[in-house]
Amino acid sequence: MADASKDSLGAAMAALPSDAVIIVPVRNTVLFPGMVLPISVGRPGSVAAAQHALREQRQIGLLLQRDQTVDDPRPGELYRVGTVANLVRYVTAPDGNHHLICQGEQRFQIMDFLEGWPFLAARVARIPEPTSRSPEIEAYFLNLRRQTAEALQLLPQAPPELLAAVQSIQSPAQLADLAAAYMDLKPEDKQEILETIEITARMEKVSRLLAERIEVLRLSQEIGRQTKVALDERQREVLLREQLAAIRRQLGEGDDGKAEIAELGEAIGKARMPKEVEEQARKELRRLERMPEASAEHGMVRSYLDWLIELPWNLPEEAPIDIAEARRILDEDHYGLDKIKRRIVEYLAVRKLAPQGKAPILCLVGPPGVGKTSLGQSVARAMGRKFVRVSLGGVHDEAEIRGHRRTYIGALPGNIIQAIRKAGSRNCVMMLDEIDKLGTGIHGDPGAALLEVLDPEQNATFRDNYLAVPFDLSRVVFITTANLLDTVPGPLRDRMEVIALSGYTASEKLQIARRYLVRRQLEANGLKPEQVDITDQALREIIQRYTREAGVRSLEREIGKALRHAAVRIAEGESGPIPIGVNDLPVVLGPAQFEGEVAMRTSIPGVATGLAWTPVGGHILFIEATRMPGGGRLILTGQLGEVMRESAQAALSIVKNRATDFGIDPARFEKTDIHVHVPAGAIPKDGPSAGVAMFMALVSLMTDRTVRSDTAMTGEVSLRGLVLPVGGIKEKIVAAARAGIARVMLPARNRKDFEDIPEEVRSTIQFIWLDTVDEAMSAALEPRPKRSAETLRTGTAP
Numbered sequence: 001m002a003d004a005s006k007d008s009l010g011a012a013m014a015a016l017p018s019d020a021v022i023i024v025p026v027r028n029t030v031l032f033p034g035m036v037l038p039i040s041v042g043r044p045g046s047v048a049a050a051q052h053a054l055r056e057q058r059q060i061g062l063l064l065q066r067d068q069t070v071d072d073p074r075p076g077e078l079y080r081v082g083t084v085a086n087l088v089r090y091v092t093a094p095d096g097n098h099h100l101i102c103q104g105e106q107r108f109q110i111m112d113f114l115e116g117w118p119f120l121a122a123r124v125a126r127i128p129e130p131t132s133r134s135p136e137i138e139a140y141f142l143n144l145r146r147q148t149a150e151a152l153q154l155l156p157q158a159p160p161e162l163l164a165a166v167q168s169i170q171s172p173a174q175l176a177d178l179a180a181a182y183m184d185l186k187p188e189d190k191q192e193i194l195e196t197i198e199i200t201a202r203m204e205k206v207s208r209l210l211a212e213r214i215e216v217l218r219l220s221q222e223i224g225r226q227t228k229v230a231l232d233e234r235q236r237e238v239l240l241r242e243q244l245a246a247i248r249r250q251l252g253e254g255d256d257g258k259a260e261i262a263e264l265g266e267a268i269g270k271a272r273m274p275k276e277v278e279e280q281a282r283k284e285l286r287r288l289e290r291m292p293e294a295s296a297e298h299g300m301v302r303s304y305l306d307w308l309i310e311l312p313w314n315l316p317e318e319a320p321i322d323i324a325e326a327r328r329i330l331d332e333d334h335y336g337l338d339k340i341k342r343r344i345v346e347y348l349a350v351r352k353l354a355p356q357g358k359a360p361i362l363c364l365v366g367p368p369g370v371g372k373t374s375l376g377q378s379v380a381r382a383m384g385r386k387f388v389r390v391s392l393g394g395v396h397d398e399a400e401i402r403g404h405r406r407t408y409i410g411a412l413p414g415n416i417i418q419a420i421r422k423a424g425s426r427n428c429v430m431m432l433d434e435i436d437k438l439g440t441g442i443h444g445d446p447g448a449a450l451l452e453v454l455d456p457e458q459n460a461t462f463r464d465n466y467l468a469v470p471f472d473l474s475r476v477v478f479i480t481t482a483n484l485l486d487t488v489p490g491p492l493r494d495r496m497e498v499i500a501l502s503g504y505t506a507s508e509k510l511q512i513a514r515r516y517l518v519r520r521q522l523e524a525n526g527l528k529p530e531q532v533d534i535t536d537q538a539l540r541e542i543i544q545r546y547t548r549e550a551g552v553r554s555l556e557r558e559i560g561k562a563l564r565h566a567a568v569r570i571a572e573g574e575s576g577p578i579p580i581g582v583n584d585l586p587v588v589l590g591p592a593q594f595e596g597e598v599a600m601r602t603s604i605p606g607v608a609t610g611l612a613w614t615p616v617g618g619h620i621l622f623i624e625a626t627r628m629p630g631g632g633r634l635i636l637t638g639q640l641g642e643v644m645r646e647s648a649q650a651a652l653s654i655v656k657n658r659a660t661d662f663g664i665d666p667a668r669f670e671k672t673d674i675h676v677h678v679p680a681g682a683i684p685k686d687g688p689s690a691g692v693a694m695f696m697a698l699v700s701l702m703t704d705r706t707v708r709s710d711t712a713m714t715g716e717v718s719l720r721g722l723v724l725p726v727g728g729i730k731e732k733i734v735a736a737a738r739a740g741i742a743r744v745m746l747p748a749r750n751r752k753d754f755e756d757i758p759e760e761v762r763s764t765i766q767f768i769w770l771d772t773v774d775e776a777m778s779a780a781l782e783p784r785p786k787r788s789a790e791t792l793r794t795g796t797a798p
Helices: 002-014 044-056 135-154 160-168 172-182 187-195 199-250 256-270 275-290 296-310 323-333 338-353 372-383 415-423 446-453 490-494 506-524 536-546 553-571 582-589 642-657 691-703 729-738 748-756 773-780 789-794
Strands: 020-026 036-041 060-064 081-092 098-114 120-127 361-365 387-391 429-433 477-482 496-500 532-534 578-580 607-614 617-629 634-637 672-677 711-713 743-747 766-770
Touching: 020 036, 020 044, 020 098, 036 044, 044 060, 044 081, 044 098, 044 120, 060 098, 081 120, 081 187, 135 160, 135 172, 135 199, 160 172, 172 187, 172 199, 187 199, 256 275, 256 296, 275 296, 296 415, 323 338, 323 372, 338 361, 338 372, 361 372, 372 387, 372 429, 372 477, 387 415, 415 429, 446 490, 490 496, 506 536, 506 553, 532 553, 536 553, 536 582, 553 578, 553 582, 578 582, 607 691, 607 729, 617 691, 617 729, 634 642, 642 691, 672 691, 691 711, 691 773, 711 773, 729 743, 729 748, 743 748, 743 773, 748 766, 766 773
Parallel strands: 020 060, 361 477, 361 496, 387 429, 429 477, 532 578, 607 711, 634 672, 711 743, 743 766
Antiparallel strands: 020 120, 036 098, 060 081, 081 098, 098 120, 607 617, 617 672
């Protein structure tokens, strides 16, 4: 019975159709035509298929299965395109594993699977390789050959025979299959190439994938080369150090390390460190003594000891402060600023009488170019101390103040300790510049780190992260500068005494230019005073028509430009002195950059002149109002901020509420849209101080009475018609004087700021103090123009 069953099974197998192929599913392997590939089989169906093919001298078809984890794949779990292969060799290993050596012959596509065999079998359609040639195919072929050769050269263990075989291939299809077979690709990518029959598309895919692999191989080779160079360099350094040590021992010079340690120990003793710091330094010195010089940590410890040794731990003998000399230095370095100088002299007097006392931290606040930094230098000169400046603009890392911990490569102390080392003195004058421009980021808040630095109760034990020992900052005179206080954190602002520096008047700028700026620019441009004669009228014209600032930086640049023009003429051989007058400025500096603001004022109803404060000084602000038929809307333009828009709403509410008192027909508001515009629309504007000017513009518009063109005003208004105080009075008044304003209306509660206004400005302007908006109307509105009876009856504007 067994023999009969075996014969019937053999007969069934013999009946396998001629167009059928025995299928062997494979994992992670794609065989291309013309390639030879070893395959291990272990599944019963695959073993039976291989043995039957070998016994019957038949070819097998290798198909990649879609899911590599399936042990017994069904027909639907296999790709439809594979490779017909010849069994070159079948080996059964002693451990029972079966190994096949297969040579790919031709692509095929599954037509349908057959049943009735103990293995997979299917009818297939063999796919012939395309043999057509065209210029495009030739171009792809040559490019692919070049890429394949380049990839083989980048492979570390590619046999030379393989490169020769690539160069000898003349078939584009064969070259594409060879390149795909030897590339390190995913099985899915190889299967996609196997299924691509059209030769141009196949070579394009292989070329694209090969280009990616070449780039990876290049990077890998470069990384390997760099790593090898680094290792070789380190090994070479170690070897040279060992050889150098051996040579020194032979020459009897092997005690350099001990001499260096002894020198460091002596330097630590001379540094006169506090006991705690000296103990830390001695501890690190003992560590350094035990370290080999080749150690990476050796350099870190040595740098740390150098920092400890070079810091000025000992307090130098302080020279007595001469108050008269301090006044002379301040007057010599700065013109004007009497209030600021008086406060600095008071500060110096307290330091003289109580040198061990805790002096306040001064914060100089003002527009750019008014002399904040140079004031700090003058204080240092007056006290006879070293001056050092630390710029805080843009600092957003706490480590910039406190330093980095020594565990990091390239760690350094913070800017405070670095500045102390640079000054070489523990009682220097340190200016922390631009403290209002501190930033915050993911690395901490430097403003919070400054709290300890600027607190006299805490900075005696300031601990830098790099030093990891306390350093006494209590004898350092800290002076900070800022353009605005708004961005300075509250706790930090609370630790400082604020001294405000406002902008200079035109006459002050003239004196500063004559005394300092011209002399400095003469030296900068290689000129002597007798070679150039620049008149006061020319300087005044530059101040009024070529610059518009609170400080004098732009003024100095314009003076330098004028002097460079004279320097060119002298360098060309012209004899001096070269005159520079008002008439020469258009040739030297070009046309005037700024027009007089008086020219912008017009005497028409609905226009009022306001005063504004900015970080760079005061400015004239024009409020324009007009009306048109509508439904009672208020339109605000000119890039106004929320507070300024609310001021306009409040001003309109006052006018509507008291329309009868002001001689305005209330019905006109219901049929009229009012448009309020503040020129210079590209510049953002905000704040409540334009309330009075907006009220006057609206009243002027609705009563057809013009506001006096020689009058400017500032102040906040309330819904009850009260005029409330505002800030920046000095800067606003200086701007009004610069613009030729003769009368200024100010809130009565700002009388306290009257003394801050320069005397020369006070003498040229008439001040009108306001408690209510009614007083503003009485002082600023021109008389009502004569109109026809019809106009008065209808209440319409002419």
